[in-house]
Structures are given as C-alpha cells and as structure tokens.
Amino acid sequence: MRLIVLSLIASLVQAQEHVHVRAQQGKRRADLPDAGPDFWRNVAKKQLEDILNYKPINKRAKNVIIFLGDGMGISTVTAGRIHVGQQQGKTGEEHMLTFDKFPNIALSKTYNTDHMVPDSAGTATAVFTGVKTILAGIGIDGRTERGNCESQLGKEVDSILDWSLAAGKKVGLVTTTRVTHATPASLYSHVADRDWEAPMRTSPDLAILLNGTCRDIARQLVEDKYDIHVVLGGGRRMFFPNTTEDRQNSTLRGSRVDGRDLLTEWEATQQKKGRKSKLVSDVTEFRNLDTANIDYLLGLLAYDHLDFEVDRKNAGGTGLSLTEMTKAAIKILQKSQEKGFFLMVEGGRIDHGHHDSNAIEAMWDMLAFDDAIKTTLEMVNLEETLIIVTADHSHTFTIGGYPDRGAPILGLSLEDGGILAGDKMTFTILSYANGATNERRNVSQEEAMARSYKQPSLVNLRMESHGGEDVGIFANGPMAHLFRGVVEQNYITYVAAYASCVGPYANNCTDIPKCTDCNDASRVSSPFTHFLGICLIWITVRLF
Numbered sequence: 001m002r003l004i005v006l007s008l009i010a011s012l013v014q015a016q017e018h019v020h021v022r023a024q025q026g027k028r029r030a031d032l033p034d035a036g037p038d039f040w041r042n043v044a045k046k047q048l049e050d051i052l053n054y055k056p057i058n059k060r061a062k063n064v065i066i067f068l069g070d071g072m073g074i075s076t077v078t079a080g081r082i083h084v085g086q087q088q089g090k091t092g093e094e095h096m097l098t099f100d101k102f103p104n105i106a107l108s109k110t111y112n113t114d115h116m117v118p119d120s121a122g123t124a125t126a127v128f129t130g131v132k133t134i135l136a137g138i139g140i141d142g143r144t145e146r147g148n149c150e151s152q153l154g155k156e157v158d159s160i161l162d163w164s165l166a167a168g169k170k171v172g173l174v175t176t177t178r179v180t181h182a183t184p185a186s187l188y189s190h191v192a193d194r195d196w197e198a199p200m201r202t203s204p205d206l207a208i209l210l211n212g213t214c215r216d217i218a219r220q221l222v223e224d225k226y227d228i229h230v231v232l233g234g235g236r237r238m239f240f241p242n243t244t245e246d247r248q249n250s251t252l253r254g255s256r257v258d259g260r261d262l263l264t265e266w267e268a269t270q271q272k273k274g275r276k277s278k279l280v281s282d283v284t285e286f287r288n289l290d291t292a293n294i295d296y297l298l299g300l301l302a303y304d305h306l307d308f309e310v311d312r313k314n315a316g317g318t319g320l321s322l323t324e325m326t327k328a329a330i331k332i333l334q335k336s337q338e339k340g341f342f343l344m345v346e347g348g349r350i351d352h353g354h355h356d357s358n359a360i361e362a363m364w365d366m367l368a369f370d371d372a373i374k375t376t377l378e379m380v381n382l383e384e385t386l387i388i389v390t391a392d393h394s395h396t397f398t399i400g401g402y403p404d405r406g407a408p409i410l411g412l413s414l415e416d417g418g419i420l421a422g423d424k425m426t427f428t429i430l431s432y433a434n435g436a437t438n439e440r441r442n443v444s445q446e447e448a449m450a451r452s453y454k455q456p457s458l459v460n461l462r463m464e465s466h467g468g469e470d471v472g473i474f475a476n477g478p479m480a481h482l483f484r485g486v487v488e489q490n491y492i493t494y495v496a497a498y499a500s501c502v503g504p505y506a507n508n509c510t511d512i513p514k515c516t517d518c519n520d521a522s523r524v525s526s527p528f529t530h531f532l533g534i535c536l537i538w539i540t541v542r543l544f
Contacts, residue, residue: 056479056480060499063380064343067347070177070347071395073395075398077366077472080363081096082095083366092409098377104474105484106472107471108470108473108492112142113133117393125186127493130490134146138189139188149211151192152214155190159188160342161342171333173187174345176306177234185221188220191214197216198216198218199257199258229295229332230333233301235300236248236300236304237253237255239266244261276293277295280298280299291332295335299328308349326345326372342496354395357435358455383477388474398431398433399430400413403429408429409429410429411448412448413428425442426442430455431455435455435457436460478499
C-alpha cells in the first residue's frame with residue numbers, strides 16, 4: 001500500500017512538472033497563423049515566381065568573399081535558423097537566415113584523402129587551394145605524411161589568396177579563432193601538421209620546428225605573407241616569446257620558445273616598405289581605427305581565440321564581434337577600386353561550441369556569423385561581388401524528438417508537454433551522437449537552456465567529433481549559378497578563381513561578355529524581337 005501511495009505522489013509531481021514545462025513549449029496548431037491552406041499555397045507560388053524570375057549574373061566578379069562557418073553542417077544551419085528566428089520573437093522554423101535566401105545552392109563532399117570524416121585543416125585546404133589533402137595537412141597535397149617535415153617538401157600548393165595577390169587584388173582574412181588556426185592558416189601556410197602553429201614547450205614536434213627546415217605557421221605569416229592587407233582574429237600568444245608579457249594582460253606570456261617577437265618583426269617589415277600599416281591588439285583602439293589611412297592591418301585582438309558570442313553578449317558587447325572585424329576589413333579592401341579584392345571570413349567558434357557539446361555556444365555563434373553576412377550585403381555590390389557561404393565539415397549534431405512548433409530550440413523535446421523517452425525521462429531537442437557527456441538523467445527546461453549545459457551524447461569521448469556528411473554551399477553574385485548538384489569540396493575555389501580571373505583562369509577572361517547590363521530584361525531575345533531583327537535586315541537589303 002505504501003508503495004502505491006508513493007507511486008501516486010511521484011506521478012502527481014511529475015504531472016505538475018509537465019504542466020510547468022508545457023507552459024514554456026511552442027504553439028499548437030490552432031494557435032498558428034499559417035495553419036490554413038491559402039497561406040502555404042501563396043508561399044509556394046512566391047517561391048516559384050522568384051525562381052522563374054531569377055537571372056544569373058553571367059559576368060566576371062571583381063570581388064570574392066568566402067564565408068566559412070566552421071562545423072556548420074546542415075543540422076547546424078537548421079537549428080541556427082530556428083534560434084535566430086526565436087531571438088526575433090518568431091516561432092523560429094519559418095525564419096530565413098541571410099544566406100538561406102541565396103539563389104544558388106549545392107552540396108559539398110568533405111572527406112579528406114585519408115579519412116572519411118575530415119578535419120578543418122584538410123577541408124580548408126580543399127576549399128582554398130582546390131586540392132584535397134590529408135587530415136591535419138595545411139597547404140600541402142595528399143602525398144604528405146602527417147608530422148613528417150621532409151615529406152611535405154615540394155608538396156606545397158598555393159591558395160586563392162596567393163592567386164588574388166598575384167592578380168593585383170587586395171586580400172584579407174577574418175576569423176574568431178587564432179589566425180594561425182587550421183582554417184585561416186590554409187590560406188597562407190604549408191605544414192604537415194596543423195599543430196605547428198608556433199614552437200611551444202608542450203609541442204611534441206618542437207625539435208622539428210626549431211630545426212628550421214619546416215617553419216611554424218606564425219613564422220610563415222610574418223616572413224612570407226606580409227603582403228596580406230588585412231589579418232584579423234585572435235592568437236596573439238603564437239607571435240611572441242614565452243618570456244615576454246602579453247601586450248594586454250601582464251599576467252600572460254607568449255608561447256614561443258625560440259625567443260622571436262614576430263609582432264615587432266611584422267611592424268619593422270611594413271615600416272621598411274614605407275606602408276601605411278597598423279598593428280593593433282586593443283579592442284577600443286581597433287574600434288577607433290581610421291581605416292581610410294590604413295592599407296595593411298594586423299589585428300591580433302585576443303590572446304587566444306576570441307570570446308564565444310554568447311559570452312560577448314552576456315558581457316554587454318564589450319568584446320569584439322565578427323561583424324565589426326568584417327566591416328573594417330571590407331572598408332580597407334574596398335579601396336582597391338580597379339582590381340577588386342578577396343576576403344575570407346570564418347565563424348570559427350561554431351565548431352568549438354560543438355566540440356564542447358554545448359549547443360548554446362554554437363547557436364549564438366551562428367547568429368553572429370549570419371549578422372556578418374547581412375552586414376556585408378549592405379556594403380558590397382552583388383553585381384560585381386561573388387559571395388560564397390559554406391562549411392568545412394559537419395558535426396554529430398542532431399535535432400530530434402517531436403517538439404511542438406516554436407518550442408525553444410535549446411530546450412526539451414516535448415510534444416503536448418508529454419515525455420517521449422521510454423525511460424520516462426526528459427531529453428533535449430538538440431543532442432550529439434558522441435561527445436563530452438553521455439549521462440542519462442532527468443533535465444528541467446531551465447537547466448537545459450543554461451549557459452553551462454552540455455547536450456547529451458550516445459558515446460562518450462574527450463570531446464565531440466566532426467560528422468562526415470555533406471555540407472551546404474550557398475552562393476550569390478557573378479557566376480554563383482555554377483554551384484549546383486553535389487560537388488567535391490575543392491570545386492569551390494575553382495568557381496571562385498574562374499569568376500574572378502585568378503590562378504588557373506588568370507588568362508581566361510575573354511569568353512564572358514564585358515557588358516554591365518547583360519541581365520537587363522530588354523536584352524533577352526524573344527520570338528518577337530527575333531522577327532523584328534529579320535524585318536530590319538530585309539528592309540536594309542531592299543533599300544541598299
């Protein structure tokens with residue numbers, strides 16, 4: 001009898017919890033304005049009309065901007081879309097991210113030459129050089145052995161940044177990670193192991209980096225690629241000695257054990273060349289920059305990576321945003337009116353949030369990534385600027401259960417307030433196939449949406465891994481229509497190079513009409529205009 005009473009009490013408590021959670025769930029069908037058939041018919045008609053009226057911009061691109069959302073798989077795009085929409089007071093599912101509206105979409109196959117599920121080094125090399133390579137390899141081809149210095153010699157491959165510089169364009173990169181991290185490093189360096197960012201005491205390959213045959217990533221940026229016009233991101237510690245205080249925090253020291261201060265060396269190189277250059281490490285100073293009087297900018301704006309967007313927001317926006325850095329980069333690069341520019345912008349901490357099994361980190365950095373794209377569209381002319389949005393790889397990130405429409409994307413997966421799990425415990429809408437936690441327990445809505453909460457996973461790993469499925473390519477601007485179907489990841493840079501007449505297509509720019517009104521409806525041939533042309537020819541022949 002006592003067990004029966006206790007069971008009834010537990011059921012009542014559980015029911016009360018369900019009622020409390022239900023009040024926080026999404027709207028039911030009858031509450032939604034889009035429940036009727038006319039709404040959806042009109043949506044479909046509008047989308048069809050937009051596609052029927054779309055005209056490709058079939059001319060060369062003066063500028064190319066590649067936005068790379070690190071770890072931004074399809075499920076991340078979907079969850080990010082819902083999250084951004086919910087931050088705007090919508091149910092979320094109906095929202096469109098800025099790049100969701102781009103008219104040209106394809107899928108990219110992300111595998112490395114030696115791994116089914118890739119890493120950022122190999123995939124970024126594919127995206128920016130047009131050559132697939134090994135896991136952890138940067139700027140080298142697939143014949144290289146990871147961590148083997150000698151094996152990388154003669155296997156170096158150039159990137160679209162190199163091609164654009166050779167064509168006289170201005171070039172830049174922006175990232176929320178260290179500028180020596182895998183994705184940005186793939187634009188300018190060549191290493192057999194992505195961990196060769198600097199000669200650090202903890203590096204197992206320290207002897208290799210001190211030998212001099214294979215140089216670390218930070219050295220290559222300063223010694224070889226001082227012609228890059230804009231470099232913005234974090235990772236200041238990779239550029240100065242472990243005996244020297246950080247410029248912004250005297251309690252911190254650099255990471256280099258070779259005694260070199262690459263920041264001072266970069267400044268000396270720019271001064272020797274007589275350039276209008278600026279090295280900046282302070283956020284306030286960065287925000288007060290006079291970009292009109294700067295041609296070369298190195299901004300190492302964090303000791304390590306930049307803050308997660310959720311933490312930047314919680315701190316009142318005092319930290320630097322991806323949008324701010326992107327705006328500054330474009331302002332400097334746009335001064336090249338004749339030749340144009342190439343820019344890479346990475347939302348790098350989307351990936352870090354997923355590795356932490358922390359969806360709130362990834363979702364807020366998705367919002368910041370989309371904001372940067374939106375701002376960019378306000379600053380450039382799409383008639384002359386090709387914009388590509390893609391990811392390097394995915395994650396084991398899923399959206400599951402049958403949550404109500406508009407349910408908080410970071411919350412519990414509940415349908416009508418009920419629990420769907422067979423073990424009678426709650427579970428979140430977002431989860432991972434593997435990751436930092438696989439403990440199964442009851443979670444409240446409040447706990448699930450907390451900053452520190454880590455989404456559950458099936459398999460426990462030190463950190464969540466990448467996923468191997470295809471990722472999206474979203475494109476707009478000149479030659480964006482060349483993205484369609486399922487393509488190899490290295491195809492991306494070939495479209496960008498073809499569109500902007502650089503690299504392998506530097507001497508192949510005569511086959512596309514130079515006219516500025518090629519897409520004007522008045523220039524499109526029709527049976528009537530064809531008939532008029534024949535009549536004019538006949539009249540001319542008869543008269544003369």
